[in-house]
Every structure is written in structure tokens, then in C-alpha cells.
Amino acid sequence: MSSRIESREIPYLIKSKNFKELLNALTSVYGPEVWDSAKKALVELGEESFDFLYKFVEEMLESDTEEYDEWKKFRESVEILGLIGNKKAKGLLLRVLENNNVYNCRIAVGALVKLGYVLEEDQLIGEFDNEKKTKIDVALRFLSYYGSKKSFDAVISLLDEREIFIRQSVFVALGDILEREKEEFSEIRDLIMNHLEKGDDNKVQNAAILVLRNFKDEKTRNELIDKFGSEGYGSFKAIIKTLGLMGTKESLETLLEYIKEKSWEYNDLKESLLNLGEDRKEDIALMMKKTLQRDDIYIAQVLADVLAEYGDERSIIPLIEIGNKIEWGFYDSGIDKILIKIGKKYPEIIIRRLNIEEDIWLKSDIVHILGEISDIKALESILKNFQLLNETKRDFEISISFLYSLTNFTLDSRAVYPLLTFIHAWPDPFMGSSETTGIILQIFNDLGEEAIPELIKALNSEDEAIRYMVICIVQQCEFEIPNKDLVAAFLVEEELKMGFLATIDFTKLDDELTNSLIQPLFSLLKEEDSDIVLERLSELNISGTAVPLLIPMLEEEDLLVRATIMRFLEKIYLDESSLPLMFDLFSEDIGRNNFLNNFIKKRSRISDVSLNFLTEQLKSDNVHKSRAAVLALKNSNFDEKETILTNFLEENPTEELKYLIELETTEIDYVGRLSNKIKNCANEERKKELLEEQIYWSHFDRDLIMEFSYSLIKKEQTWIVEPLYRELKRQCIYWIDEDNFFRNLIDNLSVFGDKSMTDTIVQATHIFIQNSDWSGRKEAMWLRQWISEILFKIKNFITFESVEKVLSYFIRIDSDIMAGPYIEMLGSTDNGVTWPNLIYNYTSLDANYGFTEEYDLTSWAAGESDVKMAWHFVSTLDTYKYEYFYFDDLLIGSPSSVTQTSVEEDFELTNGGYTASGSWAWGSPTTVGPTAAYSGSKLWATNLIANYPTSDNAMLETG
Numbered sequence: 001m002s003s004r005i006e007s008r009e010i011p012y013l014i015k016s017k018n019f020k021e022l023l024n025a026l027t028s029v030y031g032p033e034v035w036d037s038a039k040k041a042l043v044e045l046g047e048e049s050f051d052f053l054y055k056f057v058e059e060m061l062e063s064d065t066e067e068y069d070e071w072k073k074f075r076e077s078v079e080i081l082g083l084i085g086n087k088k089a090k091g092l093l094l095r096v097l098e099n100n101n102v103y104n105c106r107i108a109v110g111a112l113v114k115l116g117y118v119l120e121e122d123q124l125i126g127e128f129d130n131e132k133k134t135k136i137d138v139a140l141r142f143l144s145y146y147g148s149k150k151s152f153d154a155v156i157s158l159l160d161e162r163e164i165f166i167r168q169s170v171f172v173a174l175g176d177i178l179e180r181e182k183e184e185f186s187e188i189r190d191l192i193m194n195h196l197e198k199g200d201d202n203k204v205q206n207a208a209i210l211v212l213r214n215f216k217d218e219k220t221r222n223e224l225i226d227k228f229g230s231e232g233y234g235s236f237k238a239i240i241k242t243l244g245l246m247g248t249k250e251s252l253e254t255l256l257e258y259i260k261e262k263s264w265e266y267n268d269l270k271e272s273l274l275n276l277g278e279d280r281k282e283d284i285a286l287m288m289k290k291t292l293q294r295d296d297i298y299i300a301q302v303l304a305d306v307l308a309e310y311g312d313e314r315s316i317i318p319l320i321e322i323g324n325k326i327e328w329g330f331y332d333s334g335i336d337k338i339l340i341k342i343g344k345k346y347p348e349i350i351i352r353r354l355n356i357e358e359d360i361w362l363k364s365d366i367v368h369i370l371g372e373i374s375d376i377k378a379l380e381s382i383l384k385n386f387q388l389l390n391e392t393k394r395d396f397e398i399s400i401s402f403l404y405s406l407t408n409f410t411l412d413s414r415a416v417y418p419l420l421t422f423i424h425a426w427p428d429p430f431m432g433s434s435e436t437t438g439i440i441l442q443i444f445n446d447l448g449e450e451a452i453p454e455l456i457k458a459l460n461s462e463d464e465a466i467r468y469m470v471i472c473i474v475q476q477c478e479f480e481i482p483n484k485d486l487v488a489a490f491l492v493e494e495e496l497k498m499g500f501l502a503t504i505d506f507t508k509l510d511d512e513l514t515n516s517l518i519q520p521l522f523s524l525l526k527e528e529d530s531d532i533v534l535e536r537l538s539e540l541n542i543s544g545t546a547v548p549l550l551i552p553m554l555e556e557e558d559l560l561v562r563a564t565i566m567r568f569l570e571k572i573y574l575d576e577s578s579l580p581l582m583f584d585l586f587s588e589d590i591g592r593n594n595f596l597n598n599f600i601k602k603r604s605r606i607s608d609v610s611l612n613f614l615t616e617q618l619k620s621d622n623v624h625k626s627r628a629a630v631l632a633l634k635n636s637n638f639d640e641k642e643t644i645l646t647n648f649l650e651e652n653p654t655e656e657l658k659y660l661i662e663l664e665t666t667e668i669d670y671v672g673r674l675s676n677k678i679k680n681c682a683n684e685e686r687k688k689e690l691l692e693e694q695i696y697w698s699h700f701d702r703d704l705i706m707e708f709s710y711s712l713i714k715k716e717q718t719w720i721v722e723p724l725y726r727e728l729k730r731q732c733i734y735w736i737d738e739d740n741f742f743r744n745l746i747d748n749l750s751v752f753g754d755k756s757m758t759d760t761i762v763q764a765t766h767i768f769i770q771n772s773d774w775s776g777r778k779e780a781m782w783l784r785q786w787i788s789e790i791l792f793k794i795k796n797f798i799t800f801e802s803v804e805k806v807l808s809y810f811i812r813i814d815s816d817i818m819a820g821p822y823i824e825m826l827g828s829t830d831n832g833v834t835w836p837n838l839i840y841n842y843t844s845l846d847a848n849y850g851f852t853e854e855y856d857l858t859s860w861a862a863g864e865s866d867v868k869m870a871w872h873f874v875s876t877l878d879t880y881k882y883e884y885f886y887f888d889d890l891l892i893g894s895p896s897s898v899t900q901t902s903v904e905e906d907f908e909l910t911n912g913g914y915t916a917s918g919s920w921a922w923g924s925p926t927t928v929g930p931t932a933a934y935s936g937s938k939l940w941a942t943n944l945i946a947n948y949p950t951s952d953n954a955m956l957e958t959g
Contacts, residue, residue, distance in 0.1 A: 110145075189212065518542075769783065
């Protein structure tokens with residue numbers, strides 16, 4: 001059989017014409033709700049399901065199965081064939097009558113009657129002499145459908161039959177005949193009462209009681225209850241059904257009075273009340289009101305349910321009140337299903353109750369009902385109440401029930417603000433990965449572009465939390481808010497700029513929007529997490545129109561801002577008309593000079609105007625501009641550049657210009673020339689001048705200049721600090737990609753601990769970390785140590801605010817190093833009494849397979865006689881229990897030659913004489929831990945048999 005079917009799945013089975021699953025839904029594993037839905041579906045499918053059912057009945061007639069559910073499906077199929085009304089089923093149903101199973105035959109009789117199949121009354125009476133008792137039962141069942149007064153005597157004569165099922169059918173036939181004849185036969189009433197008093201099988205007794213439905217007098221009612229009302233449940237069920245079928249106001253009162261002290265079943269009482277007929281609707285409504293007033297909740301519920309079955313709107317409010325009072329609530333009591341059914345006809349009554357109800361828990365239940373009804377008229381009220389609940393933060397669970405109800409509607413933009421108030425009131429479930437988040441995002445995705453105008457309005461909300469929620473939604477939903485609106489919100493935002501920054505698609509901005517962001521972004525770069533801002537800035541498509549905005553910011557004190565602007569300017573293909581501006585800005589130091597040269601190189605040919613401008617700059621009194629003009633002309637492709645430079649050298653025959661103009665590798669040779677001069681210079685002041693000049697050109701020969709400057713610092717020749725400090729600031733801006741040079745500058749300058757340089761040193765440290773690779777443990781350990789040293793050197797001049805970003809990296813590196821389990825490889829020189837020597841510390845960052853490590857132990861083990869080694873394993877977090885550490889093939893001695901004092905062990909034959917505690921184990925790998933030894937089959941490992949425990953502290957010592 002297929003997986004379990006829910007009643008809500010029936011429509012899908014109908015749509016897909018899945019007759020097999022619909023029939024399976026009629027088996028005993030399901031309840032009345034599923035049975036009724038599936039049966040109704042098969043009947044309504046009519047001719048489409050007929051062939052399938054016909055074939056199934058046919059196959060079952062040939063089957064020898066004894067499975068109860070298969071025969072249950074058989075009987076249901078027989079009945080449905082009759083309800084479909086296709087006369088082709090007649091022959092098959094007559095074959096069922098030959099089945100000799102009394103229950104199958106009874107169902108077949110009913111189906112044949114529905115098809116209009118009739119046998120003569122005399123012919124049926126004649127069957128009473130048939131030796132086959134099932135034939136007698138079939139005849140009685142036919143007579144129960146259309147037998148007349150003349151059949152009475154013959155039917156009564158069968159009361160002495162031995163078979164219980166025959167006597168049962170006798171009373172069924174008598175009851176049905178009496179109902180058709182519309183006459184009361186007092187002798188029949190007395191006969192039945194006498195039979196009941198004598199006693200019989202329970203099924204026969206119940207059938208006999210049901211005959212009394214035709215006697216609607218007070219005497220019969222009273223006698224029925226007085227004589228047989230205390231019988232077992234079977235008789236009780238028959239009695240209340242009979243009282244219902246009597247159909248009078250008096251029988252209703254008697255029924256309700258009778259069941260007060262009884263243990264009754266809901267569906268039995270409901271069936272009895274429905275049997276009263278719709279003419280008793282007013283009486284039922286009155287009794288419902290009375291029982292509700294005296295808090296007889298359970299009977300009131302059944303009465304209201306019956307009214308709802310009749311489509312009476314008076315049942316709605318009582319059902320809501322009952323659901324609120326009843327012990328097991330709306331859902332377990334089934335009141336929700338009743339209200340959903342009647343509410344589809346009268347939604348406005350439930351909506352009115354929602355709007356006036358003050359009990360928030362009852363509001364929640366009402367919203368659930370309205371959500372299932374899905375009436376569009378209810379949506380506005382639900383949204384209004386939903387928003388009110390969220391704004392007052394009354395109860396999360398109730399707000400959630402409102403949210404779920406919304407999923408049943410086709411929503412429009414009216415839902416946006418109430419949803420935002422929900423997220424505002426209860427942000428935690430939305431911010432995490434939860435079902436609630438999925439529902440909200442699905443609603444917004446379904447709304448799509450319809451949500452955008454309302455979200456744009458919310459972007460300008462005075463409530464910061466609402467604006468923040470919009471950011472979260474925009475980041476996670478599939479639709480896009482126009483960039484112009486996001487940029488506009490970003491520009492006026494005070495508190496959530498970083499959040500808005502994440503929502504804008506920088507790759508799709510036009511020049512106007514891009515330029516509007518430049519100043520705010522660079523301001524943000526100084527205030528917030530520079531990594532994130534820099535990443536977003538790198539996505540901007542800066543054009544030449546941004547130059548007037550960028551140039552003034554080159555005078556910013558913040559080095560990171562200036563460095564970023566330089567990178568932007570390098571990306572822009574500037575027009576030659578910008579050359580004078582570029583020259584003024586970039587000729588003053590060598591880093592900028594390089595930028596100017598690149599500006600010239602980008603052009604295949606510079607114009608006469610630009611050439612004339614550069615020629616004029618050669619004659620500038622500003623030595624930097626003159627140098628820049630020389631280099632720019634050298635890098636140009638102008639045909640007459642050599643002539644111009646030669647003539648200029650003749651007019652200005654300085655040694656520097658000679659080298660700049662004439663040498664092929666000008667800059668490098670010039671720095672080398674300066675180095676030689678410095679080494680040969682005896683005058684200290686002149687040395688300083690030459691060294692400063694060399695620092696100016698230092699990016700061409702960093703090792704040389706750093707070696708020399710470091711030696712000066714060691715000799716406390718502090719005059720070198722200022723030029724080095726200028727170089728560090730320049731490096732921060734241009735980040736020339738030799739990190740050792742940059743790091744040495746930071747190291748050397750941090751020695752002086754000058755307060756005026758502290759911010760630059762910290763910022764340079766931050767830039768260095770950003771550009772460093774610390775993914776491996778060794779790199780991370782080194783970087784962590786280096787940061788510590790720098791911060792220690794400048795400790796007297798720093799504040800937490802100035803080093804906050806550097807410390808955040810320090811903490812991240814530290815947490816990465818210390819995360820998870822670790823192994824301390826230790827050394828002892830007193831035969832394991834103490835372990836003062838840390839050889840190495842392994843963590844999960846050292847993850848590798850089959851690698852070899854070498855360690856030099858001579859610094860602490862040389863000359864010692866009681867040397868031991870140990871591996872100290874510590875597990876910290878439960879989440880790392882599956883990790884493991886193992887080693888194999890150990891050599892203690894010289895790796896180049898094995899001597900008598902060497903120790904070599906592959907752990908194949910023995911465990912090496914090691915002593916172990918905790919999770920350490922020697923042997924071959926199993927299902928956990930390492931998959932194989934490094935060589936051979938055996939090793940030492942932590943997870944050899946099972947995952948190690950949390951908080952393990954295990955020691956493995958050499959012998």
C-alpha cells in the first residue's frame with residue numbers, strides 16, 4: 001500500500017484520476033473524514049471511476065484472499081457502483097448475490113435497488129423456504145426496500161429462525177415496511193416489546209429497537225428507556241438513534257435528557273440529532289442556547305454542529321464560544337473543521353467576531369479559521385489585527401498563527417507593512433535559519449514587484465528597526481528594489497549605512513548614482529569595517545566624471561582613503577586634458593610619479609599640447625616636477641622626446657638628470673649610484689642627504705635601503721626616522737607589493753614608540769594583515785606573534801579605539817589556532833617527571849595526510865641521559881569528536897645516519913613500549929579515525945576504536 005493519505009490530498013487524487021489511491025483511502029487504517037471524502041470523490045467521478053471499480057469487484061469475486069481491508073474495499077466498491085447508477089453493473093451485482101457472504105449480499109441488494117432492479121413481492125416471500133439462508137436474508141433485504149403490508153405475516157413468521165442474521169433482517173424489513181406504510185400497528189409494537197423482554201443477540205435487539213422509530217407516542221419513548229435504557233452500549237446506540245428517527249420535539253427532549261448521565265459517542269449523538277430532520281432545526285437551536293447557558297458544553301457542541309450541517313448561521317458564534325471554553329480546544333474537538341465548513345457560507349460573521357474579540361488567544365483561533373476559509377474579505381481584518389498584535393508585542397505564538405493563516409491567501413501589497421511589524425516585533429526567528437524565515441521570504445517572493453513600493457516607503461520609516469528589516473528582506477528575496485531607491489535611502493541613512501550598503505548592486509549603477517556614493521562611501525571607510533567597504537568600493541564602475549570628486553580627497557589624512565582613491569584613479573582612462581591636474585597632484589613623490597607615467601603610457605600618442613606642457617615642466621623650479629616631466633617624456637612615444645631631453649640636459653647639466661635621461665635602467669642604476677656614494681662618503685650630514693634621496697627612490701631597491709636604515713636604527717641614529725615614516729605612509733597609500741619591505745618599515749618605526757606615528761603604524765599593521773596569508777597554522781602563529789610584538793612596542797601610545805580592527809584580526813587568528821582539539825608534543829629531561837619543553841603544538845589547522853615533520857631537539861636534549869617525549873592530547877569541543885591524530889614511523893636521531901643511540905620504530909611488531917592513557921590506542925585502523933597507517937598496518941592514534949570523548953586529556957609517553 002502507498003504512503004498514508006490525508007483528507008486534504010483527496011482533491012489531488014481526483015485531479016490525477018488516481019482511482020487506486022482513492023479506493024485505498026476506504027480501508028480501515030483511515031477514519032470517517034477520509035472515507036467520506038474518498039467515497040464522495042469516486043461517486044462524483046462517475047463513469048470515469050466505473051470501469052476501475054467494476055474490474056476490481058470482478059477480480060475480488062475470483063480471489064481467495066482473506067484480508068479484511070480488501071473485502072472492505074470490495075463492499076465499498078459494490079455500493080459505489082450502485083450510486084453511480086450505470087446499469088451495466090447489474091449482472092456483476094447479481095453475481096455478488098451468489099457469493100454466500102451475507103454482508104456482501106446485503107450491500108449488493110442496496111446497489112441493485114438503486115439501479116432499479118425489482119423482484120416480485122410474492123417471489124421474494126417464496127424464497128423464505130429456500131435452504132440457503134443467505135437467500136432468505138437477501139429476500140428480507142429486498143422487502144425492506146419495497147415490501148408492502150401483505151408481507152408482514154410472512155416476515156414475522158421468520159422470527160423463530162435459528163440464524164441470528166435472519167432474525168436481524170426480519171426486524172430491519174419490519175421497520176422499513178412500517179415506515180413506508182405510515183401506519184402504527186399496535187400488535188407489532190407489543191410483539192417487539194415482548195421480544196426485547198425475552199432477550200436476544202445484541203444485533204437483533206438493536207434492529208428490533210429501531211423498528212420502534214415508527215411509534216412516536218410518549219408511551220413508547222418512556223417504555224423504551226425504562227425497560228431497555230440501562231442496557232449495554234449497543235442498545236444505547238440503537239435507542240438514541242431510534243429517538244432521533246422519531247423526529248419529534250418530545251423525542252429530542254427525551255434524547256437529551258436520556259444521554260445526560262450516559263457515556264456517549266459524539267458521532268452517535270450527532271447522527272441521532274440529524275435523524276430528527278431539518279423540521280426540528282428551531283428546536284435544536286433553542287436547545288443549543290439552553291445547554292450553552294448552563295455550560296453543558298459538549299452537548300451544546302453537538303447541537304451547534306448539527307445546525308452547521310443544516311447551514312444555519314446561528315451555529316457560528318456558539319461554536320466559537322464553545323471552542324474557547326472546551327477542555328481540548330478548537331482543534332482536538334473538531335470545532336475548527338465545523339466552523340471552516342459553515343464559515344465559507346458566512347465569513348462576515350467570523351470577521352466581525354475577530355474585530356471585536358479582545359482575547360488574543362481566541363483571536364488566534366478565529367484567524368486560523370478565516371485562514372482556512374481563505375475568503376478575501378477576511379484578509380484586511382487579519383492584516384489589521386496582525387499588525388496590532390505585533391506592535392503591542394502581545395504573544396509570539398499568536399503572531400505566528402496569524403502568519404501561518406496568511407499563507408492561505410493570495411496576498412497583495414497590503415501585507416507588506418504588517419509583515420514588517422511582525423519581523424520588527426519578533427526578529428530572532430527571522431534572523432536565524434528557521435521555518436518562520438522561509439514563510440516570510442516565500443510570501444515576499446510571491447508578492448514580487450508588488451511589494452516593492454511598500455518596501456521603498458518602509459525604507460524611509462522613522463523606525464530604525466523597520467528599515468533594518470527591509471534591508472534583511474531585500475538581501476534575501478529574489479526580486480530587486482531599484483538601485484536609485486536604495487541609493488537614496490543609503491544617502492539619508494544615519495545608523496544603518498552598512499546594512500544598506502549590502503543591498504545596492506554596485507555593478508548596475510549609472511555615473512550619476514555612482515558619483516553620489518563616492519563621498520559617503522569614503523566617509524564610511526574611515527568609520528566602519530574597512531574590509532567590507534573596500535570590497536563594495538571595488539565593485540564601483542568609476543568613470544572620468546568622478547575625477548573632480550576624487551581629487552580633493554587625495555588630501556585626506558586617512559591613508560586608507562588616499563590609497564583607495566589612487567587605485568580608483570589608476571582604473572580610470574582619463575582624457576589628456578586632465579594632464580595638468582594629474583601633474584600637479586602626482587609629481588611630488590615617486591609613487592605618484594609612477595601613476596603619472598602610467599597615465600602617459602596608456603596613450604598610444606600624446607598630443608602636441610601635452611608635449612608642450614611636459615616640455616615646460618622640464619624647466620620648473622620644482623625639482624619634483626622637473627623629474628616627473630623627464631620620466632613622463634621618457635615613457636611617451638613622441639618621436640622628438642630624445643632631442644628635447646638632450647637639449648634640456650645641456651641646459652641643466654646635473655648628475656641626477658644625466659642619469660635619468662641617458663641610462664636605460666635609470667631608476668635602479670641611480671639608486672645603486674647613491675648607495676656607492678653613501679658608502680664612500682665621510683661627511684655624516686652629506687650621508688643623511690644622500691640617504692634621504694635614496695629613500696625617495698627606495699621602491700627600486702628595498703633590500704638595500706632597509707638594510708642600511710635598520711643599521712642606523714640599531715645605532716640610534718634617529719634622524720632616519722622621519723624619511724622612513726614618510727615612506728611608510730607612502731607604502732600605505734600605494735601598497736607596493738613586497739610585504740617584507742613593508743613589514744620591516746613597521747618593525748623599525750615601532751621601535752621608537754613615537755606617539756605622532758602610532759596611528760600610522762597601527763593602520764599600516766592593519767593593511768599588512770589584510771594582505772597577508774594566514775590560512776595555515778604556522779603562518780597564523782607567526783602573524784599572531786608579530787602583531788603581539790608590534791602592539792607591545794607601541795603599547796604606551798595606543799587606545800582600544802585605535803587598535804580595535806587589529807585586535808579583531810588577532811582574536812580571529814587566535815580562535816582559529818585554538819579551535820577544536822590539539823596535541824602538544826612535549827619533551828622531558830628527567831624521565832617524564834616534568835615536561836617543560838614544547839616541541840610543537842598541533843591543531844585541526846594542521847589537517848594533512850601522510851606528511852613528514854622534522855624537529856631539532858638539540859637545544860634542550862643534547863647531552864641529557866633521561867630524555868623522553870610525549871604527545872599530550874586535549875579535546876575541547878564536542879563538535880570535533882570525529883577528528884583524530886595519528887603518527888607512525890618515528891626516528892629519534894640523525895636523519896642522515898642511524899647510530900647506536902638512534903631510536904627507530906614503525907610500531908608493526910610492538911607498541912614501542914609506550915605508556916598511554918585516555919583515548920590513545922595502538923593497533924590497526926577500524927571504522928573511525930585514520931583510514932590507514934603511514935606504512936604497514938599499525939600505528940598510534942586517538943580515534944582508533946571510537947570517537948574520543950569530550951574533555952579528553954590523554955597522554956602518550958615514549959618508553
